[in-house]
Amino acid sequence: MRIRFWGTRGSIPTSMNADHLRDKIGAAVRAVIEAGGDPDAALDALPFHMRGTYGGESSCVQIETDGPEYIICDMGSGARRLALNALGKHGPGAPQVYNIFQSHVHWDHIMGFPFFIPAFIPGNVIRIHGCHDELEMAFRRQQDNPSFPVPFEFLGATIEFVKLEPEQTYQVGGLTVTPFRQLHAGDSYGYRFEKGGKVAVYSTDSEHKLEDQEETDYFVRHFRDADAVGFDTMYSLADATSLKEDWGHSSNMVAVELCQMAAVKTLCMFHHEPVYSDAQIDQVLAETRRFEEISRGDGLPLHVVASYDGLEIEL
Amino acid sequence: MKVTTANYGDAIVVRAAGRIDQSSAGEFQKKLTDLVDMAIGSEKQIVVDLSKVDYISSVGLRALMVANKQAKPKGVTIRIASMQEVVREVFSISHFDKVFPTFEEMPKALQAVSALAAAAYTDED
Ligand SMILES: [Zn+2]
Ligand SMILES: [Zn+2]
Numbered sequence: 442m443r444i445r446f447w448g449t450r451g452s453i454p455t456s457m458n459a460d461h462l463r464d465k466i467g468a469a470v471r472a473v474i475e476a477g478g479d480p481d482a483a484l485d486a487l488p489f490h491m492r493g494t495y496g497g498e499s500s501c502v503q504i505e506t507d508g509p510e511y512i513i514c515d516m517g518s519g520a521r522r523l524a525l526n527a528l529g530k531h532g533p534g535a536p537q538v539y540n541i542f543q544s545h546v547h548w549d550h551i552m553g554f555p556f557f558i559p560a561f562i563p564g565n566v567i568r569i570h571g572c573h574d575e576l577e578m579a580f581r582r583q584q585d586n587p588s589f590p591v592p593f594e595f596l597g598a599t600i601e602f603v604k605l606e607p608e609q610t611y612q613v614g615g616l617t618v619t620p621f622r623q624l625h626a627g628d629s630y631g632y633r634f635e636k637g638g639k640v641a642v643y644s645t646d647s648e649h650k651l652e653d654q655e656e657t658d659y660f661v662r663h664f665r666d667a668d669a670v671g672f673d674t675m676y677s678l679a680d681a682t683s684l685k686e687d688w689g690h691s692s693n694m695v696a697v698e699l700c701q702m703a704a705v706k707t708l709c710m711f712h713h714e715p716v717y718s719d720a721q722i723d724q725v726l727a728e729t730r731r732f733e734e735i736s737r738g739d740g741l742p743l744h745v746v747a748s749y750d751g752l753e754i755e756l
Numbered sequence: 757m758k759v760t761t762a763n764y765g766d767a768i769v770v771r772a773a774g775r776i777d778q779s780s781a782g783e784f785q786k787k788l789t790d791l792v793d794m795a796i797g798s799e800k801q802i803v804v805d806l807s808k809v810d811y812i813s814s815v816g817l818r819a820l821m822v823a824n825k826q827a828k829p830k831g832v833t834i835r836i837a838s839m840q841e842v843v844r845e846v847f848s849i850s851h852f853d854k855v856f857p858t859f860e861e862m863p864k865a866l867q868a869v870s871a872l873a874a875a876a877y878t879d880e881d
Contacts, residue, residue, distance in 0.1 A: 651778070651815050678814055679851035682821040694814045694850055728849040735842055736813065 442639040442756040443505040444669060444709070448498030448519020449748040451645075451675045451690065451712035452549050455497035461718070465491065489749075490719035496750025498522065499549040500712060502671060504634055504641055508615035510538040514632060514643040514671075516569075519750060520553030528558055536564035540614045543571035544645050545629040546579035554580060555589050565598035570605050570613065572620050572630045577602040605630075621663045623647035624656075625689040633663050639756045640667040642705075645712045647673055648687065649695045657702070664703035668756040671748060672696040674710040674729070693729040697736060700743050707744040708733075709754065722747055757809075759787045764880070765872035766800045769862075773808035776816030785819035792823050796830040801869045805862055807838035817850055824855065833857065837865035 448454075457465070469484065469491050476483035484492050501519030504512040513523065531537060539559055544550055559565045569580065580602075581593040593600075605611060607622045607630060617635040622628060624647050631644035642664055651657050664670055675681075675690035693710060700708045710729065713722055726747040733743050746754070757780035758773045768791055776784050788804075795802050804820070806812075824834050837859040839847060847853045859865035867874040 650818065652781075652818070654778070657778075677851035678817055678849075679821070679855050682818050683825070683855065692814070692850070694817075694846075698814055731845065732849045735811075735845060 442634075442636055442641060442668075444641055444671070444754045444756065445503040445505060445523075446501075446519075446671075446709075446711075446748045446750060446752040447503060447523045448501035448515075448517040448553070449495060449711055449713055449750055449752070450497045450499050450715055451673070452499070453715050454499050454518040454549075454552075455715040457494065457497075465494075465719070488723055490723040493749070494719050495713060495722050495747065497715070498750050499552060500544070500645060501553055502643060502711075504616070504643075506615055506636055510540055510614035512614050512616060512634070513539060513541045515544055515550045515645070516541060516552070516554040516557060517550050518553045518556075521556040522750075524556070524558045533562055536562075536566070538566045538614070539568070541567065541569045542618065542620075542632050542643070543569060543573070543576060544623075544631070544643070545625060545627065546571070546573055546575060547627075547629075547646065548583070550646070551579055551583060555584055555591065560596045560598045560600065561591075563597040567598050567600045568603050568613075569600065570603045570611075570618075572605050572607050572622070573628065574604075576604065619663070621659070623660075624649065629689075631663060633667070640669075641756060642667045642670040644670060645673040646689055647691060648681070648689045649691045649699060651695060651698060657699070660699055661703045664699060664705055667703065667705045669707040669709055669754055670700055670703075670705045671709045671711040672700070673712040674725070675712050675714050677725075693725055694732055697729060697733050697743065697745070701733075701736060701738075701740050704741065705743060707746060707754065709752075710745065710747040713747070757784060759784060761791060763800075764866060764876035765870060765874075767803050767866055767869040767873035767877070768795055768800050769803045769805055769866075769877075771805045771808065775811045775813075776809060776819070777811065777813040778815055781813070781815035781819045784816060785822055788819060788823035789826055792827045792832060792834075795827065795832045799831075801832060801873070802827065802834045803862070803865045803869065804834060804836050805838050806836060806843055807840065807862075809843055810840065812843055812846055814850070817846070817852055820852070820856070835859060835865045835868060837862045
């Protein structure tokens, strides 16, 4: 099982502007000159925020197995690149099955669909799975006049909406999938994917307070022993408990605590705050790793990564 | 975890000891919110002495935030003093150090409350 992150930013896509990019290039060039020697090696040795970027596409994560069908979590703006990659790989004349699992239908999680080219191509099968009654309505509505020039009915692929029930287990695309209800305005759902002894959990847009033991146990049960959990770490704990309380998102600290309770192996920080620069996300990552050390106790180490657009994790 | 309180002039000092985590945060929060009520009624300020606290988890910090939300609109400031290194790090990682005024030592926190509180504290310790 391999996880491929196509969109990792929360709430709204973002990109660097000319000044941000110039600052980044300037700092990298100066550091490489100062290091001397092989410039490529010097570049590779720089911290991630100096040599790369977390990217700014909104939520879209692919789970690859050796099976032929696509498994995709959320249709945020990152879905556009996923689609281009898929078409590049198979060509437009080779129909595919795309299984999509929607955490919910907030705009940042569906906005990539009108640009998801496989949906335009007859022969492709697109199954959009979710637990919300409004699933189909939300996808159709965003392409309605006057919001988009191409109505949903115009799409050439066979598109099916599949209503799932939380806590029920399904077999889709060679994977065992279990949705579970999360804490977000209008509800959101996490998904636990299992295959061949490997477990990946997609859990975004959920505000965990960890005050209610029963509620905490419920999430620990769905995260239990996962190889990787993609988790909404949008805010600092201070913001998540004050200014942005009840906005439906969690913090890096709560992510670490929940994953430790569930003996998760890798935490993938996800749904990054759009105002954060690459340097800020790098700093949050370093702090999260430190918090993991502090809070670990007698438990096993939890590996912490900050997901970025383009990251691939082999489980 | 244990919580004791003392009064120094117009400062109510809350001394917690042990770990403030899942198992103790509820009790910590109850104690804090009661003390905030008392502080509001008697126009006092609150200083939380964390010198004996080895660890504070997210729920423990959340309890402090709940108390702060109750205190702040009524003019009561919750000051945090004497954090151990690990607790200070957790404050920084959580950004709680941006919300609460923090002091390395108790006398400085009491000075920030008032000269009266600082004097009362010095007399006793
Ligand atoms: Zn979102
Ligand atoms: Zn949302």
